[in-house]
Amino acid sequence: MLACFRVIEGSMPMHEGHDHSADTGATSTAIAPSTAMEFVTVGNPGNADAPADASGVRYGGVSYEYRIGKYEVTYGQYLEFLNAKAKSDPTGLYDPDMTNDQIANGIQRNGSSGSYTYSLLNQRSANLPVAFVNFTDAARFANWVNNGKGDASTENGAYLITTANVKGATRTNGVNIYEIAGNSPILKGDQIEVSGLLGIGFAIRSQVEKVEYKGGSTFISVSNSYPDDVATGQGVIVSIPSTRSTLAKVWIPNEDEWTKAAYYNPNLNNGAGGYYKWATQSNDYPGNSFEPIANQANIPSSDGSKLANTTSSRDITAISGPSLLTPVGTFSKSPSYYGTYDQDGNLTEWTDTVYDATAVFGSYNRSPNATRSKHGAMYYSGVAGSTRRDDILMPNDKAYGTGFRLAAASLGSSLVVSSEPACDCCGNSIDDDCTTNHSSDSTKATTASTTVRSKLAGPAIFGGTIQSTQEVWAVDYPARGKAKITLNADQTYIDYEFKVKGLDFGIIAGTGPITAYTGDDVNGMHIHHAKIGAVGDPALGIISPNQDLNSVFGHQTITQDNVYSYDKISGEWTITGRWSKDDPSSVGFDYNLDNYLFQGLDYINIHNEDVVLGVIRGQLLPMNDVAQAGPPLLNQRFVNSISGKHFYSSNSKEIDSLTSNGWKQEGFSWNLYPVASGESDLVPDAIEGQVKYEFANIYNDVSLDPLLNVHRLYNSKSGNHFFTTNDQELVTAQRAGYSYEGVVGRAYSPSVAASNGFTVVQRFYNGRTGEHFYTSSSTEAASLGSLGYSAEGAAWAS
Structure with missing residues (x-):
């Protein structure tokens, strides 16, 4: 819930007129006929926060009534904005991908600077949600609507946006200090973005921690964890307050306002109120049918085979299309309780909430508080917006998956809700330690695990090619690489090595060449988790943020552990590091082993300035037999004190049954490896679909041997069990009276x-009892002959 609020009286003229939604009883109001922007009222003030999301953060509680856009801002509405305010477009309100990207485009630009005009690509585009807008674009649009549109200012209103030239910058003891000529209106707490300066760690997004005026200049201080350095050249700084103005009439909703409008229903839980999982008033995964039925949205089908507009295909690209957006409000029977549409589906949406310093991806280029929160499931992702913030990693990215909607004060109200802190903890001193806006109910998944794991037979190696064609929407980009990660036999750390050509790591690395072209500059690198052809959340940040410990950059030891090197002959960058249990990764090290790595679901994704959502990607697939096998299943051996027979199992239900029925546990016998899901009921925690080895010739030393199924049979007359990997023995045993168990x-x-x-x-055989005995102990094997067993040879290796 929002903290440190005050309510201020004031007059606020709003446009009149409203209608009523037959489905929800919500009120919707048009701001102006020419904009055709409708709002719905969100009442029931004083509601509780939603349950904690995947990162343990809670939000959604709002103590006042307000309004929010019934629909996402559309290309038609943004077109009016561009034609009014972007005839020369010095701030980049138009992005070329609004025309060129066939997946999410809608507008084209004509003419030259000073006389630019804009038009829709086709009539359908008018009601598609606008994409390729960063938070600054959205803030300028909100200012323009707040101020009455036309030729109204984009630089003040809901948000005071300040743009200034930076004369220079230095970093000392973890603090960047930027010098601006004259007295700047930038204040402590504003979020700034700095570009243009040369030097590692000076191109940042962060919140201002200190402002000083001296010698005719303004000095802005922000935290940054790179080593001490001095920037060269000149730069530009753009500043936006961290919260809207107290006098704002229209704004970008904050995280609490957005979440409540999407998922809250005051009638749930017998009138106590509660939250749905999906913004369609449902906890069930939505369909994506265009039929007028409930619980539908523009997201992939549950099996991933169908998008709302077309069948899923790797042939869908930004060059070929088709458009994957749907007109706002298409799913007419699937509103939220308050009457909004598409808060899940179509685009994820900006809010004006700045991530707190502890948020997993709240930093950028080693500076904290860099990201504005985004929420909502996208047309290419089936993850409900209620379950997490959309950590897309590039804080001010212009992407084919990001849009926004507006919010406004309630009709007839003389109160303006302030988002500015007004409590004692939120003063003007740089030493203030304000509490975060959101509460947390759970321990972060990054807490070091105490899991004790069985030892692997040796190092498990995973890897693959890194290329643009592996991105979800295939990118044509002249960069490529190879990935190789090695899990040690004790399963306590992963050493990674990535070799990449065609991208510029120089600014991040602080070593090697820096190309004149800035589009190839790497600004993010992360290990994510998802199957091939799907988008997944980050597991480990390597660049922006770097979540490793104890590393070397340019011969200076700092708090991260990647090491960069550059080969001048081949033009290849090598990035190495170690992911261990103690690293503050966004997904816990052990959790990643249990759920993603051995299943082939981890992938590396590298971002640059040209393609902010990811320019090259590589799935991390098994590269040796240890990796292919997966973590071993520890089989226990039991003996029956009456019959003397032995039994072997890793199944917890069988083990519980044995110990309660006179069987004595003798300890560990041998390892086996999981089977694919659905093949057997006898194996616990089966891996969901073993990964096929899909990329040949990645490394020359890759050679995977076939894994063999170990079958179990039972003879009810003798009470003996038999295990074999041999198909002929499997048939012979059944002819001899054994029943197949799986x-x-x-x-x-x-x-x-x-x-x-x-x-x-x-494997050994006792001719007197008919029992087969299995052991991996050479000492035990040597003693079996004296007990009446004869050796039958090697059964398998594990």
């Missing part, structure tokens, strides 16, 4: 053991 795991042929560090399981 696959208990997988293993390698014994011939694989020597080259990979696997242990060979030996």
